[in-house]
Amino acid sequence: MRRFTDALHSAWTSVIAHKLRSFLTVLGIVIGVAAVIALMAIGRGAEAEIISSIESLGANLVQIYPSSGFGPGGVRGGITQTLTIEDAEAIEQQIPNVAAVAPVISTSAQIIANGENTTASVTGTTPDYRAAYNLETTAGAFFSDYDYDRASKVAVLGSTVATDLFGDADPLGATIKVNGVITHVIGVLKEKGASFTSPDDSIYVPLTLVQQTTAQQRTAQGDYIVTLVALSLEDGDRSEETTKAITELLRTRHRLLPDADDDFRIMSTEEIAAQVSEAMGVMVIFLGSIAAISLLVGGIGVMNIMLVSVLERTREIGIRKALGAQERDIWVQFLIEAALLSFTGGLIGMAAGWGIADAVGYFVDEITPLVTPDIIVLAVSVSVGIGLFFGFYPAFQASRLNPIDALRAE
Numbered sequence: 330m331r332r333f334t335d336a337l338h339s340a341w342t343s344v345i346a347h348k349l350r351s352f353l354t355v356l357g358i359v360i361g362v363a364a365v366i367a368l369m370a371i372g373r374g375a376e377a378e379i380i381s382s383i384e385s386l387g388a389n390l391v392q393i394y395p396s397s398g399f400g401p402g403g404v405r406g407g408i409t410q411t412l413t414i415e416d417a418e419a420i421e422q423q424i425p426n427v428a429a430v431a432p433v434i435s436t437s438a439q440i441i442a443n444g445e446n447t448t449a450s451v452t453g454t455t456p457d458y459r460a461a462y463n464l465e466t467t468a469g470a471f472f473s474d475y476d477y478d479r480a481s482k483v484a485v486l487g488s489t490v491a492t493d494l495f496g497d498a499d500p501l502g503a504t505i506k507v508n509g510v511i512t513h514v515i516g517v518l519k520e521k522g523a524s525f526t527s528p529d530d531s532i533y534v535p536l537t538l539v540q541q542t543t544a545q546q547r548t549a550q551g552d553y554i555v556t557l558v559a560l561s562l563e564d565g566d567r568s569e570e571t572t573k574a575i576t577e578l579l580r581t582r583h584r585l586l587p588d589a590d591d592d593f594r595i596m597s598t599e600e601i602a603a604q605v606s607e608a609m610g611v612m613v614i615f616l617g618s619i620a621a622i623s624l625l626v627g628g629i630g631v632m633n634i635m636l637v638s639v640l641e642r643t644r645e646i647g648i649r650k651a652l653g654a655q656e657r658d659i660w661v662q663f664l665i666e667a668a669l670l671s672f673t674g675g676l677i678g679m680a681a682g683w684g685i686a687d688a689v690g691y692f693v694d695e696i697t698p699l700v701t702p703d704i705i706v707l708a709v710s711v712s713v714g715i716g717l718f719f720g721f722y723p724a725f726q727a728s729r730l731n732p733i734d735a736l737r738a739e
Contacts, residue, residue, distance in 0.1 A: 354634045355674040357627030358712050362678025363685060364620035365708045366700065370686035372613035374698040379609065380602050389428070389562040390461055390598045391572065393579075396591055411583055411592045413552035414536075420560065423578060426571045428563045429457035432555040434539050440532065442494045442505035449490045450531040451507060453539030454559075461561040464528060469501045469516030472535055480537035482512040488520035489529040507532065510542045568597050621711070627674065628715035635667050635723035660728035667720020668713055675712035679705055 345351075395412050417432035434453040439446065458464070459471040472483050484505060491500050491514075500514045518528050539545070546554040562571055572595050579593055683705075686698035 350634060350637075351670060354630055354670050355677065357630040358624065358671050358674025358716070359627075359678040359681060361620065361622075361624030361627045362675050362708045362712050363682035364623045365617055365711075366679060366682025366704055367685040367689070367698075368616040368620045369613055369704045369708075370682070370698040370700045371689055371696060372609065372616050373701060373704070374686075374690065374696045376606060376609035376613065377699055378696060379605055389565040389568075390463075391560050391562060391568070391575075392596050393558040393560075393575070394594045394596065395557075396594045412555050412558055414555055415552045416579060416582060417555070417558045417560075419578060419582060420558065420575055424571060424574050426563050426567050428561045429460045430558065430560045431455045431458035431461050432536060433458065433557050433559060434536060434545065434553075435556045436539070436543065438508040438532075440490065440494065440505055440507055442500075442503060443498070445494050447490070447493045449487075451539070452531050452533050453536040454533060455536055457561075458533065458559060461559045462528070465519040466516045467519045468499065469514070471516055471533070476515075477535045477537055480535055480541050482510065482538060483515045483534065484512040485516040485518060485533040486514055487518050487527075487529040487531045487533075490532055491517045507534065508543070510538075512538075565599075568599070572597070624712060624715055627712075628671070628719040631667055631670055631716050632719035632723060634670075635663060635720050636726070638666070639663065639723050639727045656728040660724045663724035663727045664717065664720050667716045667724065669716075671712050671716020671720075672709075674716075675709040678712065679709055682708070 393412060393416075412432075414432045417430050421427060421430040431454050436451050436453075437448060438451040440449050452458070456472060456474055456477055464471065466485070467488070469485070471485055472481065475481075476483050484507065486494070486500060494500065494505065495503065500517060503514045504511055505514060506512075512534065518533075520529055521527055540553060562568060575595060576591065580591065583592055585592065683700050686700055690696060690698045
């Protein structure tokens with residue numbers, strides 16, 4: 330213990346004696362650790378925001394999309410538009426554990442109101458859409474079954490669209506033109522913020538109104554093609570069982586051969602969240618790896634300075650060896666000095682990285698960086714590890730010096 334304490338004191342004395350050199354050496358580690366912590370914290374924060382927005386859609390939400398199919402000669406073609414309103418009705422009537430089904434036709438439209446002109450996504454759907462996507466209104470209400478059956482010219486505005494068109498004014502009861510069709514605003518949705526499928530930038534109208542006012546694609550049998558089918562489950566724990574039943578029903582309705590691929594994709598909220606989490610996890614690791622290059626450069630700087638220190642202190646090493654110091658004592662002294670530099674840089678870098686992450690969160694409302702303990706432990710431990718790794722060779726060189734040759738050095 331005494332030897333270690335003496336070695337630590339000697340290392341600290343050497344660091345203090347060369348303040349500028351030590352500062353420049355530590356600076357490389359500081360930059361590397363700060364970059365790792367800041368980038369990984371921002372990545373984790375972005376991941377959390379996306380996952381939260383997906384989960385806000387509804388824990389039991391399931392979405393069915395058209396999928397890419399095979400063209401002539403087995404060549405994979407583009408998106409096969411085979412989902413229909415009749416498919417949605419069949420799912421609602423024949424599949425248990427389904428609480429609500431909402432076929433959707435999405436399109437982009439020019440919106441004119443209150444002297445303002447904007448372009449927004451128009452979603453034609455059924456009243457069950459509100460329950461499926463867990464939507465709430467801050468004013469008015471979502472359109473009803475009565476509005477749907479009558480193809481009423483009514484619209485529910487997303488919060489961003491309402492602000493763009495009416496500012497701070499109350500839009501309820503106002504008229505807007507959606508691709509030239511006059512509709513009345515009956516509700517405004519609660520703001521959800523930037524999310525996976527944010528409703529803030531959309532306008533919701535009865536699907537029957539879209540069918541009457543715009544040209545719609547149909548199948549060879551004359552069924553209306555929809556963009557997707559959304560449904561909510563009564564029991565989320567039976568999601569896999571329900572998905573399997575829906576798959577069998579749609580394959581039968583679409584007359585697919587046993588060896589043919591599905592011409593649709595079924596995605597639950599949990600599956601989407603898992604895929605996004607996996608992709609974002611890879612991105613966070615990628616960002617951390619890029620930042621780690623700075624740590625590597627800082628480690629090389631530590632090695633360079635330690636080699637210089639060995640050359641400058643050759644005579645000191647010779648005297649210590651002549652007085653009985655062992656190779657291990659010299660080796661430990663220089664290794665501790667390298668670790669001390671890198672550890673100090675790690676602590677300062679941790680504070681700097683945390684501060685950068687907080688600053689990003691302050692100026693960018695959409696992201697709340699997450700500085701988790703594992704990120705801090707990883708960054709600081711890696712910085713110390715790099716200091717030990719790159720300090721090993723200089724320490725080894727110092728410990729192997731011949732005392733006679735060292736004493737002759739000027």
